[in-house]
Amino acid sequence: MLPALGLMVACGGGDGLEATEDAPALRSTKAAAVTEQCQPRTVYTEDHLSATYDTYVEQASPDASHGTSVMLVSDGSPRQETYLDFRFSGFDGFIQARLRLFASDGSTNGPALYKTQSGWTDTLTWNTRPAPVGTALGNVGEVASGSWVEYDVSSVVKGSGAHAFVLVPEGGNGMDFVSNEDPRRELRPVLVLTHAHTVCTYQGSGGGLTQAVLRGGGGDEVVQALATTSNGGHVVAGVYTGAGSLGGATFPSQGGLMLGRFHPDGTHEWSRAFPQASATLTVTSVTLTPLGNVLVVGGYAGTPDFGQGPLPTSPYYGTFIAKFSPVGQLTWAKGFTAGLVTGDGYDPLPIRANAVATDANGSLIFTGYFFGRANLGGGELYAGPGGGAFDDAVPGMFIAKYSWEGVHLWSRAYEGGLWGAQGEGLATDSAGNVLLAGYASRNADGSPVLGATHRENPLVAKFSPAGTLLWSRALNGAQGRMVGVAALPGDAVAFAGNFTRRFTFAGQTLESTQADEWDGGNADVMLGALEASGTDRWARKHGADAAESVSKVAVDAQGRFKLAGISGGAVDLGGGLIGPTRGNDPQSFVASYGPDGAHQWSRIVGTNHSDPLVAVTPDGTTLFGGTLRGITHVGPTPFGPSRGADLLLLKLAP
Template sequence: MAHINFELKKQLITIKTKKMKNLKFKYVTAVLASLAFAETTHAQTWDWAKSFGGKEVDYVSGITNDAAGNIYMVGNFKGTASFGNKSLTSKGYYDIFLAKYNPEGQLIWIQQEGGSDLDEANGIVLDKKGNIYITGYFTSEADFGGVKMKSSGDRDFFLAKFDNNGKINWIQASEGVNSEYGKALALDNNGDILVTGIFSKEVKFRTNTLKSKGNTDVFVASYNADGALNWIKTLGGNGKDEATAITCDSKGNAIITGWFSGSAEFGEINLISSGDDDIFIAKINPSGRVEWVDQAGGSESVDRSYGVAADSQNNYYITGSIKGEAKFNDQIIKSVGTDDCFLAKYNDKGVLLWVKSSGGKGGEIGRAIALDKSGNIYVCGDYNSTFAANSNSSSYDDWDIFIIKYNDKGFALSANSAGGNGYDRPIAMSIDNNNNCYITGVYERDCFFGKQEIISQGDSDIFVAKTKSFEPLRNN
């Protein structure tokens, strides 16, 4: 497992992992006491960790929970892959899996979707009735629970609804000459589905024809629970623009994040990136109008945002990575290494309330974000960092997993890590009603969650792990 030396304002946290290596979050102000966990086995523990997959590269893209704590996951697999007590064999290059597990990680059911070519799912949400929605794309011909689909271009966007037993209810798709991907989705309080993704060239959603202005543009669409399209909007400009995450606040506004390059239009608001890629966060009202958009980034860097969440007060949080110096409104943060993880908070008017960065000599990337019932913020990501016991630093080539828990002021309360001898990357995270944290992603070779070791069967397998609410830090 790698070592990490994270820079966080006003804190020092040290965590000893399974292999007795240290995670550090340093104070940058003077004369400050350290806070620490004991060994992982005596502080934050992992309830369990499971591994799924086969001999090929398998991937997971989304996770969510119902009120009973059951787990729903979606992703992609190639060849034959095991998902607990059942194995699936792909019909083509990659197929989609949709699975339900109980709170202990035991398989309840699993469904396979796809066809003879490349099919991919990129997000999952659950409504109040237990219906499941997923989005992604399909290529050539694909079968979704007996519903036959045929792409009109290279890759076509889809949005599909399933009941709680995994039976297909309906599926909607785009018609494009090139490629359209569904990237993420969310539900508002009325049960409408908000979905975002990217497209290139020309694409048709029902009677709405969209044309990209650059390499790829972003779309945001609203569908009702019956699959009818309420509205669709495009965002972007002359460069390569991408949306990565979406959430809804209590008023039905959609909050999306991602990045853009060059000049880009967000409704009536025009932005120009400072560097190669700049971060954006945008608020879109229930009618599809862009209320505001904010950007962040630096002049000589690639800055990315991967996760977004909204709290009960309609404040918004994003996480991702920065390179070098990045400007968030009037606040400037600088990476310590190649990439640093950031966490930023905005109010409902788009005003930046605070931004925090964490990082060491290597790379740290925030991949996903979730909130518990108390308003605490959880950020998970991967790191490949350095730890300096003295003036000499020691670097590591592998990537491991971290989770940091913050309060709503941006103060780090606790942290945890997992990993092994290969590349380990979290993809998605979910918090249930009892503040249990579920994290899923991919790993190579082996991966330790506390004392629990999982071993991959192929090039890259899927992990899912459960951990209880983090224990408070204590003084060294």
């Protein structure tokens, strides 16, 4: 078990670690050339093959067949034997084969498994049954009812073909197994073929692992937001349950909001818990003001209280904004709800904050989506006629600004049109202008919303410090969302997100890999830059057939883009394929691009790692974090196991 402070690993120039205390099925069959430079790792995948035929035979009824029975019986008295036949092709190259059966009725002495001849069907009887061949392949002994039984058959199943087996009882206490005819598909017999694949986990130059921290207590710590401090440290925010910890005192076991701040070397500075008796919370974004105050936004259901009185009750998604001091003490908090007045009364509806930003004055600016009507402090906002209380409702977008004292300064809403609108990312530039990333859709009458002329067009918009819309740039023709935005030197605007189909930018048409499929296919990554005036500078597309989804974006002082997200298997983020080409387990990725969008490096983290987060320190170091549940790999190196859900944070060289 890991101590509450977690495990810290310090590294040299590469990924050789020395411990010190303190996805849908892929359409592509391409594989990356595995070299030492790509930090190869062996991954394992399984094929689960159903039995072609399965039945049992009984000595007392020698001419009877039981091929339609929902169970398979093996018993010594009366004598009954179970037969299974697996016939397959195209699944060669496996390293292990296992027969798995579910015992609906157990035994003090389970049957032995033998190989037998194939060629029979479900009409098999006692009189026509083939005899066992050779010695027993396995014998399981006592088996509990309601458990899985497994036999290793690797010695006889070495490739495609027909592979038949018989279960021979060894006593009078018989067993019943679920058959291929049982309606519970997940309990049917399977032949499990295990494959080993050596895959690349890294491409490019740079991004070497210099430190890894695994941190958590006995409860679950789900870190949902990450921001860096001016001295190279970092702050995390999220939720916890049980006896949670981020390295300091154990949190109250009730569960609730957690915050933590860490020194540049990764050691614990402080952590705070805000337990909730009557609410469940989600944190969506965190940032720090110039004076080091911590601004947090998120969603809730119930009636949260951070210590200064309850926020408005919401049975669904309410949203909160909160300010904490540089040492994590609550300064103020506000909660907001949404809904509609109907003939039957008031229908509560969701409202959710997706991103928070600040400016030189320490203001709190946030954006997100809502349904129905909401008041953020400046009067009623309307999500549009499509945002009502019905199944196919679509959200509208909001953006609002508050002073450092929590006083409402302004708020705006944009109707969702036919397919919805959301604010997804926020930043401010040197003049205090507000940069927004998200998506919008045209109205039913054809009029655009923030320049969007069709369905879910990704967009970037710029507002003055007083909330006046200065310009918006929608990627019409594309479908997707802009998830991040940042100010570049000279107040140019960086953006990144996900898209399908195609759009034109700076005179160039970019299209997703599967743009011509009826639904646009899997999404690809886009990133680009706009001039401070809103005119196009450049845009790039990265991705292959796999579905990659960017979730977080950061830009460093040198204008380098850092993206974090999830892929459903092997992915090409601009430098070549990384990750397994078989299987669909989600993999977290992080990638770096130059100021012109050219790929610098990308790497993938194994399974059991979720909620990927990214931030950059003043010296250009990338912080890549997420929630670990189990064991995962960074390159060939395993990390974990976690105790429930813990924080895994990687520090990567520029």
